[in-house]
Amino acid sequence: MITLYHAPQSRSSRMIWLLEELGVPYAIEPVSIFRPMTGEGVPDAANPHPDKRVPALLHNGVLVAESLAIVLHLAEHFPEAGLAPAIGDPDRGAYLTWLAWYVAEFEPALFAGMAGELPGSPQKRRAHEAVVRRLETALARGPYAMGERFSGADILIASALGFGRAAFPASEAFEAYLERCRARPAALRGAARDGASGPQQGA
Template identity: 35%
Template sequence: MKLYFAPRTRATRARWLLEELEVPYELVTLDLARQENTTPEYLSVHPQGEVPALVDGHLTLLDSLSICLHLADRFPEKHLAPPPGSSDRGRYYQGMVFAETRLEPAVMELYKNPQRASDVSMRHPLAVLLDIVDKALGTRDVLVGNTFTAADVLTASLLHLANTLMLLDAHPRLVAYVRRHTQRPAVRRAVSG
């Protein structure tokens, strides 16, 4: 497997999951400032020139959600996805899709427009989403069942950004969730060099 990666991008989620899996992969780091993502070679992998991209044999995946879903299923013995057909599997899908389609756009809106973070009307949609995550988490350390899954990778990575932007002040359990998961050894490996 080959992961095309750039630091501080959505590609970190895919790298984090690969590190959790502890499987061999080749890391190709692209320097976005030098526009290495616009070379003909990389555009043949990802026509939009975005990261991440994962090449796994004859399969090429171009976004962090599909990469994380694929990797968790490709290595079922690592237990980063609940078993197919289980009720936890449905909650896992819901957590993955919710993180990507609801939580990420709300966090990214405030990341791109930091002046709006202090505007109560702009924060309210995110506050509602954070309440949903907080309720889903309950008293557990993980989102689904009793074990860490790829849903935690996606959610914790987004909540880490929200916490950095000081958007989790009213959600101390989510702050604890972020701290617990961003201290995992796989995260340290994923964000280093």
């Protein structure tokens, strides 16, 4: 049994997309969270996440929290969906590299851009430019981060890019990538379930 602890229009929304890509049964348990960008919401005592944030997921009684951990866990538990190259697959190294790059490079660049920190920090500006260059270079080779192969890395990258699109410069490659990802049947189903999950509980 899979239960996703979810707050609408948050980081857990992309986990619904992930679960739809996997095609496995799951339940959504709505929880309230504090949203620092708006100052709204309150932590939910029923949320098993150690910091009362989302996403958090229970899979057969095992708690997994944070987007990267959930992508790794579920994609490898359900290999038939093809979202993660198996150990020994030549694509495995690239997949793990993209996951690590997302956390270590992409997210810091996104939030630096959203916070307007780039003009005053040459170091952050160079890191931001490197992120843009790396993703555009990858997308020039194929429709997804790993070329022809859609993976769990794309769920993380595309969801965050769509959320923080204004943090990055105009790019035909980025727009086409977002359109491809959002048009996936599982992404459309996930967006519908997120939209139907109602307003934040306890807000």
